[in-house]
Amino acid sequence: MKSPAYSGNMKVTGLDWRGNTMQAIKEHRKVKSRKISINLPAEVEGKEMEILIFPFESKKKKRSLQSLLLSGRTFSSGEIASVKKVIERSNKWKIRQY
Numbered sequence: 001m002k003s004p005a006y007s008g009n010m011k012v013t014g015l016d017w018r019g020n021t022m023q024a025i026k027e028h029r030k031v032k033s034r035k036i037s038i039n040l041p042a043e044v045e046g047k048e049m050e051i052l053i054f055p056f057e058s059k060k061k062k063r064s065l066q067s068l069l070l071s072g073r074t075f076s077s078g079e080i081a082s083v084k085k086v087i088e089r090s091n092k093w094k095i096r097q098y
Helices: 065-070 077-091
Strands: 009-015 021-027
Touching: none
Parallel strands: none
Antiparallel strands: 009 021
């Protein structure tokens, strides 16, 4: 089953930073020429709208575990030693019941 993000268009309702209700229409389309025609709901006629266009990468591309691990954070030997000290100290804690 496809997620709503891939079904063509999706209407999203949320709040802006002032607490005002705002709605967004999200569509994914393949660009075949340098023009895009957008069908809008009747309630936006006469209103000023903001249009944002972003490139879309399909979620179908899966990263390999190896590339994920290689692109991740690495720790210095000093950071590793510091974490080990914290673990050692926390293992010595005793839990008291009240």
